[in-house]
Amino acid sequence: MTEPNYTANQTGRTPYCSDDSARTCECGCGAAVSRRYVSGHNRRGAVTGPEHRARIGEAQRIAWAIKRTRKPLGSRRLDSNGYWLIKVREGNRRWDKEHVLVAEAAAGRKLLPGEHVHHINCFRDDNRPENLVILTAGAHASAHHSLNDLVFGLLKQGRIEFDQTTGRYIDA
Secondary structure, three states, rough: OOOOOOOOOOOOOOOOOOOOOOOEEOOOOOOOOOOOOOOHHHHOOOOOOOOOOHHHHHHHHHHHHHHHOOOOOOEEEEOOOOEEEEEOOOOOOOOOEEEHHHHHHHHOOOOOOEEEEEEEOOOOOOOOOHEEEEEEEEHHHHHHHHHHHHHHHHHHHOOEEEOOOOOOOEEE
16 A cells, blocks of 8 residues: 655645745746745636626626715714714724714813713713713713612602503603
């Protein structure tokens, strides 16, 4: 029984996973590579017909025709959690929360790690500077717990009640 040759396959080339640091691109450009080709060189010299080029060109025209236009800087939109977002940088996904920007401007500094902006009146879309306060994460959690405790106390005193038909708390 003969030993298998793991250094070359049927084409005579060594597999790209072998430890050969002096490997060059197989397209013939002579560039040093860790795999078989420099990125994109595997298609070098490929002959494509006019039909293929026409299909590619048409696909590109369709892609550009339906490409979504980007919103301009300063655009505003409401996110799924009820916070206003402002476009502050070019590109996709470059939106910052408006309440954070307003609080940072009022404080004259960026938020530190672990700081949160709290809406005093609990309305996420009310971003007036007088309605925002910068709190540490623990103080922010404490503020929300105190609100829950207050609501529980008002329920216990009978000053507010839960309306099961509307699913809302109302004055008693």
